[in-house]
Every structure is written in C-alpha cells, then in structure tokens.
Amino acid sequence: MRFFFIFICSIVLATLCIVFFQSAISHVYGNTAELEEKYSFLYFVIFLIFISFFFFLLSKNMITRLEQINQNVKEISKGNLDVQIQTMKNDEIGQLATNINKMTNSLKKSIEKEKLAQKMKNEMISNISHDLRTPVTSLIGYVDLIERNFDVNKENCQQYVRVVKRKSRELKNQVDDLLEYCHINYREIQLHKEIVGVKQLVEQVMIDFIPQLEAVQMKFHIECNQDLQIEADISLLVRLMQNVISNSISYGKSGKIIDIQIFQENRNVKINIKNYGKKILQEDIPYIFEKFYRGEKSRSAHTGGKGMGLAIAKSIANIHKGDITVYSDDKETIFTLILPQYSTKP
Structure with a gap:
C-alpha cells in the first residue's frame, strides 16, 4: 500500500516537473504544442526518468529497511535465533519486522521446549x-x-x-x-470433568482410609462451613488426595490426627490437609513435589516409596489449572490444594 502511494506521488511530481519544464521553454519557443508533437518520445522518456528518480528518492528509506530485514532473515535461516530486527516505524515494514521477531521468538521457545x-x-x-x-x-x-x-x-x-x-x-x-x-x-491426557461437592469428595476419600487410620490409631476431622463445588476429573482428584493423605499418615502418625479445612479464597477452593508429625526440613521443601525426591533419606522403600506420590499430586493439580503447596514447622505440616471454584455465575 505504501509503495503504491509512493508510485502515485512520483507520477504527480514527474507531471509537475514536465509542466514546469514546458512553462520554462514556452518563453523561448512560442509554440510548445509543435515541440510536444515533434519530441513526444523524448517527453515520455524524460517523464519516466522523473518518475524513477522520485520513486527512488521517496522509497530509498523503505528499500534500505527491507534490505536490513533481508540480511537479518538470512542470519535467522542460518540458525541464529538471537537476531532481533529493529522496528523504527509502525508501518507495513515495521509490522513485517515485528511479525518476524515474534516468529523467531516463538521458534526459539519451541526449540528450547523441545530440548x-x-x-x-x-x-x-x-x-x-x-x-x-x-x-x-x-x-x-x-x-x-x-x-x-x-x-x-x-x-x-x-x-x-x-x-x-x-x-x-x-x-x-x-x-x-x-x-x-x-x-x-x-501425553495429552483427556480430562473427564464433573461438577462435585468438595466436602463430599473429601469425606469419601477419608472413609476409604479409615482402616489405615485405625491401624496407627489416628483420627481425622473435616471443617467446612460452605457448600463449595469444583469441576474436575474425579478419579484423578481422588488419586491426588490419596497420595497426600497417605503421606500425611506415614509421616504424621505421631500427631494422632489429620485436620482438613475447606474454604473459599479469591474464586478458588482451598483444601488444607494438616498433620502434626515430624516437620519437613526447609531445605527439602522446594523439592518435595519433584519426582524421585525423598526428603527423609532414612525412609525405607516400603515406607518412603520412591518419591512419585507427591509429584503425581502436583501434576494432577496443574492440569486442573490449580496448584499444591506445603508449609511445615515444628508444630504442623500443611499441604494446601488450590483449585478453581465452580460457579454458575458468569
């Protein structure tokens, strides 16, 4: 579009130059019509020269910018994805440079993701x-x-x-x-989401753990003052909670109770799963949800597992656009599950 505008301007300027040229020679030769007829081809050549001159003059900056973009694209084609094209103006060429930069950044991110x-x-x-x-x-x-x-x-x-x-x-x-x-x-796991009451889901999971709780003389208490709902894949969410509860039983049995608090915060549902056993060391907390990680090095294979349970829990929370965190001190250890609250309101 910009080149078309420059071309039209070049024609207009060339025409004005021809008119000015005619008016200048009319003072010398009275009959310019005769000259036009006699030297019409020469007039046409001069007109083309003027058009070319003005087009080159007006488009010189754009051509220079295009050449710079071309050089940068050649560098990108060689594998140098750190090249960033300068966008001096927000015109068609500037938008082209911006799009090439976006494409390069996207390609760079894709390669890094692949690596x-x-x-x-x-x-x-x-x-x-x-x-x-x-x-x-x-x-x-x-x-x-x-x-x-x-x-x-x-x-x-x-x-x-x-x-x-x-x-x-x-x-x-x-x-x-x-x-x-x-x-x-x-893999691209397919979620089969259903609307479910959080308290009812937690109660069902805890009922399944009653034999294990009784075996270590533990109890549980659920605190929930609201009827909160979430939309989630129930089987995956049950798996998440089973992993966290199993961990709380294994390493919190000395506290004799598991407290579960369910509440709403900033359009999210939060589930605090609290035990009163031995605290998790501060240096272990950043890695507690990593696969194959076990903070307590003395755990045996049949008690400590292989560090996959909490990693699986973290992954399940993430694919539900939620999160799971942990806090631990000398008094208590709290796993906090955060999930988007389901609401019928827009």
Missing part, C-alpha cells in the same frame, strides 16, 4: 533405570537363594518367597506410579 522435553525424557529414562535396578537385583538375589536352598532348608525358602512377593508388589507399585506419572506429564 527441555528431550532432557526430561533422558532424565526420566535414567531415573527409571536407576530406580528399577535395585529391586530387580534384589529379586534375582532372592530367587538364587531359593534355588540353592530349595532341597536343603524349606523354612528359609518360605521366608525368601515371602520377601520375593513383597518386593514384587513394591516393584509393581513403582512401575504403576511411573506409568501414571508419564501418562499425566508426557
């Missing part, structure tokens, strides 16, 4: 290989013991079989957790 995904995949494979090697090695060792003692000491073999069963169950649970974590984080 991060590749790094995460390699890290995941490394972690899985390392984490599965120990139980598999242990299973092989006990199977060898059973083979060597099968005809010698059946009592020992029965004990080894019990250990193998326990290790096998642990290995299966571990593989299930890894598969679930990968499914949530590395």
Whole structure:
C-alpha cells in the first residue's frame, strides 16, 4: 500500500516537473504544442526518468529497511535465533519486522521446549533405570537363594518367597506410579470433568482410609462451613488426595490426627490437609513435589516409596489449572490444594 502511494506521488511530481519544464521553454519557443508533437518520445522518456528518480528518492528509506530485514532473515535461516530486527516505524515494514521477531521468538521457545522435553525424557529414562535396578537385583538375589536352598532348608525358602512377593508388589507399585506419572506429564491426557461437592469428595476419600487410620490409631476431622463445588476429573482428584493423605499418615502418625479445612479464597477452593508429625526440613521443601525426591533419606522403600506420590499430586493439580503447596514447622505440616471454584455465575 505504501509503495503504491509512493508510485502515485512520483507520477504527480514527474507531471509537475514536465509542466514546469514546458512553462520554462514556452518563453523561448512560442509554440510548445509543435515541440510536444515533434519530441513526444523524448517527453515520455524524460517523464519516466522523473518518475524513477522520485520513486527512488521517496522509497530509498523503505528499500534500505527491507534490505536490513533481508540480511537479518538470512542470519535467522542460518540458525541464529538471537537476531532481533529493529522496528523504527509502525508501518507495513515495521509490522513485517515485528511479525518476524515474534516468529523467531516463538521458534526459539519451541526449540528450547523441545530440548527441555528431550532432557526430561533422558532424565526420566535414567531415573527409571536407576530406580528399577535395585529391586530387580534384589529379586534375582532372592530367587538364587531359593534355588540353592530349595532341597536343603524349606523354612528359609518360605521366608525368601515371602520377601520375593513383597518386593514384587513394591516393584509393581513403582512401575504403576511411573506409568501414571508419564501418562499425566508426557501425553495429552483427556480430562473427564464433573461438577462435585468438595466436602463430599473429601469425606469419601477419608472413609476409604479409615482402616489405615485405625491401624496407627489416628483420627481425622473435616471443617467446612460452605457448600463449595469444583469441576474436575474425579478419579484423578481422588488419586491426588490419596497420595497426600497417605503421606500425611506415614509421616504424621505421631500427631494422632489429620485436620482438613475447606474454604473459599479469591474464586478458588482451598483444601488444607494438616498433620502434626515430624516437620519437613526447609531445605527439602522446594523439592518435595519433584519426582524421585525423598526428603527423609532414612525412609525405607516400603515406607518412603520412591518419591512419585507427591509429584503425581502436583501434576494432577496443574492440569486442573490449580496448584499444591506445603508449609511445615515444628508444630504442623500443611499441604494446601488450590483449585478453581465452580460457579454458575458468569
């Protein structure tokens, strides 16, 4: 559009120059019509020269800017994505430069995201290989013991079989957790959302934990003064809460009670799951939701798990556009689940 405007201006200026030229020679030659007829081709050539001159003069700045953009695009094509084109004016060329910059930034982010995904995949494979090697090695060792003692000491073999069963169950649970974590984080998981009352959901989850609570002589208390609703995938949300409650039972049983508070804050529903066991060290809190991380290094495999439960909980909260945080001191440890509140109001 701008080049078309410059072209029209060039024609107008060239025409004015021809008119000025005619008026100048009319003082010398009285009959300019005769000159026009005789030298019409020369007039036309001069007219084209004037148009070209004015077009070059008016478009010189734009052509220079286009050449700069062309040079920058060549650099980008070579893989230099740090190039940023200067946008001096907000015209068509400026918008072109802005769009190229946006495209470059988007491409750069995509490449960085791809590199991060590749790094995460390699890290995941490394972690899985390392984490599965120990139980598999242990299973092989006990199977060898059973083979060597099968005809010698059946009592020992029965004990080894019990250990193998326990290790096998642990290995299966571990593989299930890894598969679930990968499914949530590395695939486009399809959410099947339903509207559900928060208090009713929490009560149902806690009822399922009554046998475990009674086994360690723990109780629970739910505090909720509002009828709050959320829209969520119930099966995933139940999994999230099960992981947090299991953690609270395992490491908060010395406190003998789990307090659950449900309340509204800034269009969100917050669920505080509070236990009164041993506090989480401050240096461990930033990493508590990372996969394979266990703050308490002395935890055994059958009590501490493999650090996947809270990582899965965090992922489930995130795909529901929510979050989960933790606070811990000498008195209490609080896991806070934050989820968008469902409302019929626009």
